[in-house]
Amino acid sequence: MPDITVTLAHEADFTGWRSATRSLAGRHTPPADIAWRIATHPESAALPAPDPAAARFTVPRAVMELAAIMVQSALPDRFALAYALVYDHLTGVPADEDAVARMAEAKDDVLAQTRHLRDEIREALSRHDGTPLYQGRVDTLGLVPESNARFLTLQRSFAPWQLDMPDRTLRWTGHEMLHEAPGQTPRPLDPTSLPPPALPMVPDLDIARITSLRAVALAAKTCLICPMAAHATQTVFGEGRETARMMFVGEQPGDIEDRAGRPFVGPAGQLFDRALHEAGIGRDDTYVTNTVKHFKFRRTPTRRIHEKAGPAEIAACAPWLAAERRIIRPAVVVMLGVTAASALLGRAVTISRERSRIIPLEDGSDGLVTVHPSYLLRLPDEAARAREYDRFVNDLRLAAGCLGPVVT
Structure with missing residues (x-):
């Protein structure tokens, strides 16, 4: 016994x-x-x-x-x-x-059920008429639906859904998860207590369907599409107002951002904040993000050295940046550095030729290319830093001038 x-x-x-x-x-x-x-x-x-x-x-x-x-x-x-x-x-x-x-x-059975459930969810959501509650049915006695509850919740941007099974019902109200067996009162189910799904969530998510910035950010935290995700401390998503009219896009998080989980908080971020203030722009009124959401680096015995993001990393992170732009719909997008400019303009970019002019973007917003704040920190002498810093502040003022009056 x-x-x-x-x-x-x-x-x-x-x-x-x-x-x-x-x-x-x-x-x-x-x-x-x-x-x-x-x-x-x-x-x-x-x-x-x-x-x-x-x-x-x-x-x-x-x-x-x-x-x-x-x-x-x-x-x-x-x-x-x-x-x-x-x-x-x-x-x-x-x-x-x-x-x-x-x-x-x-294991084979759980993997097969996970694939089948997600295929059914994607197909059903493509036919869904947009009513507030999505309701589906799956015939399983295993706990695969529970482990994929977060997948469905994010895919639905936290909107209510219900899954009926032969022996129970699983329901997300928009605020809490409920579990109900026949003849029993529905009881809350803590999503954090559930096992993680047998397959990564992100490759199966239709990111273009997600309409909530919070849902996109949470989904990105599980992203393992590119090798950088396995080495970085965490995903560093954008932050700021979901209704921001001005978006700033850099290259990738650095060492400090990787550890903190927030963009632009290291030395370059502090210089960026100072420039925003001098340009009359409140960071709290903007949205700040990066082209690539993980820190790419090479390790030395004493530190992690930044490495430039390549085409594979940029392509892997493109759906996240596209979702941020689609949901926020900024009037002005400021591209900080050549990586951000090349990714958003879809072509090779030379900063000296593209800088300090307004560029119409395909979504109707105005774009502006300028240097990345880290460039200013790398300049060799004080006079050059002061000159280029003033030019950077003027670029930010030019971008802010494109906003015009708020339309309500």
């Missing part, structure tokens, strides 16, 4: 399972000593108390990804299998062959 009973909050409580696993595996508790149960009510969940004596440990990402897939499978002992997977890796115990075969079959 198992010595320990872990009671999880719901059928897909990956967060609760991970917390219990961290404590129990840290004490080298064998899988056979644990019974995994599901609470009849979320408030009756019972996890083992944190044990200060439990050893801290790490497991490869692939192990945790497979554990998350197990949690969203239809296997009745999925939590026990997921725990055994971690325990066997931690202790070096050879995995049971039957368990390995069952996990491989479950």
Whole structure:
């Protein structure tokens, strides 16, 4: 008989399972000593108390990804299998062959269900008549719909939706997630407790359908399209007013921005803020972003050295920048540096030839090319920096002059 009973909050409580696993595996508790149960009510969940004596440990990402897939499978002992997977890796115990075969079959099934669900969602949304509530039906007993709830929520820009399944209903009201079984009262379901989907979200998302800047930003945080995403600390999305009439586009985040998760907060960003102030532009009234959303660098023994973004990185990030422009609809777009200018104008650009003039863009906005603030920091002498800084401020004033009166 198992010595320990872990009671999880719901059928897909990956967060609760991970917390219990961290404590129990840290004490080298064998899988056979644990019974995994599901609470009849979320408030009756019972996890083992944190044990200060439990050893801290790490497991490869692939192990945790497979554990998350197990949690969203239809296997009745999925939590026990997921725990055994971690325990066997931690202790070096050879995995049971039957368990390995069952996990491989479950993984294939979850991947297939994920692809099928997303295909159905995309097809259904393309036919959706635009009514406030999207309602669909999927025939599955596994927990794949729960793990893809965030996918559907972002694809719908946080608008309400409902998925009906043979044994339950999953609903997003626009403010909270609700889970309902037949004959039961709907109960809230914390989206952060659910296992991550078995497939990356971004390649399957129709980014052009997303109409909320917040939804686009959250979706971009999971982007793994280009190799930079695997090395950078995080996605650095744009920030500012969704109704901003002026947008500034740079090249990519730097080392400080990569760590902070915000654009233009390093030395170049501080110079940029000063220039905005002198030009009479409030940064809070603008939207500031980059062509590329991850920091590209080469590592030295003491620091990370910026490397210029290439065509592959620019192309990978193009849907995010296009979504920002489409949702914000700025009247003026200021291109800071050659990378931003080339990406937005769709051609090779020489700053000296394009700078300080208004360029009509294809979406009806006005564009202006100028230098990137980091260029000013690299100038060799004080006189050159002062001269070029004044010219940069004048470029910003020229861009602000294109705004004209606000139309209400």
